[in-house]
Amino acid sequence: MKILLIDDVYLERLHLSIRLKKIGHEVSLLSSGIEIKEKIEYFEPDLILMDINMPDINGIDLTKWIRRKFKDWIPIIFLSSYQQPNIIEKAIIAGGDDYLIKPVNRTVLASKILAMERIAIMRTKLKNKNIQIEEMNNRLQKQANEDPLTGLFNRRFLNHKVVEFLNIHERNQLTFVLIMIDVDYFKKYNDFYGHIKGDQCLTQIANELNLLFSRKDDIVARFGGEEFIILLGNTNLEQGINQCQRIKEHFRKLNISHEKSFLDKRLTLSQGLICVDPNIIIDSNIIYNLVDIKLYEAKKNGRNTYAY
Incomplete structure (x- = not known):
C-alpha cells in the first residue's frame, strides 16, 4: 500500500x-x-x-x-x-x-x-x-450513435446534431450548411458487383468523406441506404457550393469503377445543398425535406451534379 x-x-x-x-x-x-x-x-x-x-x-x-x-x-x-x-x-x-x-x-x-x-x-x-x-457505457453510446457498416454517425445522432446546430447558430446569428449526397445508380452497382462489393463501396465513400471533412465541428453521417449527409457549422451558401464542387472533383479523381452507370464508367454522386438560417427555418424535418428537394433537382438535372 x-x-x-x-x-x-x-x-x-x-x-x-x-x-x-x-x-x-x-x-x-x-x-x-x-x-x-x-x-x-x-x-x-x-x-x-x-x-x-x-x-x-x-x-x-x-x-x-x-x-x-x-x-x-x-x-x-x-x-x-x-x-x-x-x-x-x-x-x-x-x-x-x-x-x-x-x-x-x-x-x-x-x-x-x-x-x-x-x-x-x-x-x-x-x-x-x-x-x-x-468504458462499456462509452462503447454502448458509440454503438447507439454509429452506423455499423461505415462507422459514420447514424441518423439518430444526426437528428440530435441538427437540433443542436439550430440552437447554437440561432443564438450566435450564424448560418450552417447541410449537404445530402446520393450515389448515382447504386442499385445497378449492387446488381452488377454484388452486395458485398456494394457495402465496400459505401464504406470507401464514407472514408473519403471523413477525410474531406475533418474539422472538429464537421459532421459526416449515413442517412440511410446510399445517402449521406454533411453538416457544416458556421458556413454560408457560397462556401457550401464550394464544398459540393470539392466533393465532385474529389470523387472524379478517385475514378471508382461503375460499369453499369448510365453517366460514365465510374462512380458519381448527386448532391443537394441548403444553407440554413435558424431565424427562418426552425424545424429539422423541414430542413430534411428541403435538402431532399434539392437532391431530387440534382438528379433531374442529369446526376453527377449539385443543386442549391
Whole structure:
C-alpha cells in the first residue's frame, strides 16, 4: 500500500516510516502540510497518516482542503498527542477516518493499517469496476450513435446534431450548411458487383468523406441506404457550393469503377445543398425535406451534379 506520512518531527517521521516499510508498505515522507499539495497528485497514496500540529497548516485545515480538492476519497488517519474529545471530533468532521494518539502502540497501528489496506483493496476493485462500466457505457453510446457498416454517425445522432446546430447558430446569428449526397445508380452497382462489393463501396465513400471533412465541428453521417449527409457549422451558401464542387472533383479523381452507370464508367454522386438560417427555418424535418428537394433537382438535372 502507498502511504503518505506527514509529520514535522523528524525522528517520529523516520521511526514510523521504518515500521511501515518493514510490514511491506511504500512510504513517502513529508515534513509539512504545504508539501502535500504538490506530492499527492503524482504519488496517488492509498492512505495518508497526518499529524495535526504542523507549523505551516494544521492537519484539520489540510484535510478540509484535500476533501474539497480531490473527488476520490483517500483515507486519512490523524496521529496526534492531543487527547481532547473536541479536537478528535473536529478532526473526524473535517474528513478524517480515524484518530490515533501518540505515542502510537505498534500493535494498534499495525491493526489500523491492516484495516485500511483492506479498504484500499476494495477501493481499487471498485475503481477498476467503475472504469469498466464507463468504458462499456462509452462503447454502448458509440454503438447507439454509429452506423455499423461505415462507422459514420447514424441518423439518430444526426437528428440530435441538427437540433443542436439550430440552437447554437440561432443564438450566435450564424448560418450552417447541410449537404445530402446520393450515389448515382447504386442499385445497378449492387446488381452488377454484388452486395458485398456494394457495402465496400459505401464504406470507401464514407472514408473519403471523413477525410474531406475533418474539422472538429464537421459532421459526416449515413442517412440511410446510399445517402449521406454533411453538416457544416458556421458556413454560408457560397462556401457550401464550394464544398459540393470539392466533393465532385474529389470523387472524379478517385475514378471508382461503375460499369453499369448510365453517366460514365465510374462512380458519381448527386448532391443537394441548403444553407440554413435558424431565424427562418426552425424545424429539422423541414430542413430534411428541403435538402431532399434539392437532391431530387440534382438528379433531374442529369446526376453527377449539385443543386442549391
